[in-house]
Amino acid sequence: MSLLSRITQRPRVYNRLHALGVVNAYSQTHPEERACLCRHIAKAKSAVEIGTFMGLTAAELARALPADAILYCVDPYPGGGEPLQQIALRQIVRAGAAPKVRFVRADSAGAVASLSAQVDFFFVDGDHSYEGLAADWKIVK
Numbered sequence: 828m829s830l831l832s833r834i835t836q837r838p839r840v841y842n843r844l845h846a847l848g849v850v851n852a853y854s855q856t857h858p859e860e861r862a863c864l865c866r867h868i869a870k871a872k873s874a875v876e877i878g879t880f881m882g883l884t885a886a887e888l889a890r891a892l893p894a895d896a897i898l899y900c901v902d903p904y905p906g907g908g909e910p911l912q913q914i915a916l917r918q919i920v921r922a923g924a925a926p927k928v929r930f931v932r933a934d935s936a937g938a939v940a941s942l943s944a945q946v947d948f949f950f951v952d953g954d955h956s957y958e959g960l961a962a963d964w965k966i967v968k
């Protein structure tokens with residue numbers, strides 16, 4: 828296990844290092860995957876990311892959106908997830924994308940009432956279990 832992987836298990840430590848600019852937000856997505864998502868999101872007016880974690884993908888997606896668009900970042904951040912949410916918020920602020928982002932601290936099912944009625948783009952990256960994806964898919968449909 829690399830040092831970076833080990834530090835991702837310690838959100839409070841990671842948050843401090845991120846605040847100091849020692850580490851960037853972590854994501855399992857590949858830069859080319861994010862570039863592909865950014866191409867597809869570029870004309871959306873309203874977009875949703877289910878599962879935001881440290882906000883690396885959210886920051887890039889929000890930057891790629893038109894100026895008047897909104898990205899809803901849905902994540903329950905369970906079990907004392909404040910440090911992770913702080914990292915995500917900082918990552919998005921540093922990307923200059925904060926005006927386009929709304930955090931919804933809930934799981935996908937609990938977030939529905941907070942989303943706009945029309946959503947042009949979903950990035951589903953939350954609970955990757957069969958049951959989790961099935962629940963997310965009901966919302967996307």
Ligand SMILES: C[S@@+](CC[C@H](N)C(=O)[O-])C[C@H]1O[C@@H](n2cnc3c(N)ncnc32)[C@H](O)[C@@H]1O
Pocket residue numbers: 853854855856876877878879880881882883884885901902903904905933934935936952953954959
């Ligand atoms: C793989 S990470 C997301 C990474 C992020 N999309 C990125 O690439 O930067 C998964 C996140 O989904 C969140 N999550 C788990 N179940 C969820 C659900 N039902 N609805 C929304 N988020 C969920 C977890 O708290 C975790 O932060």
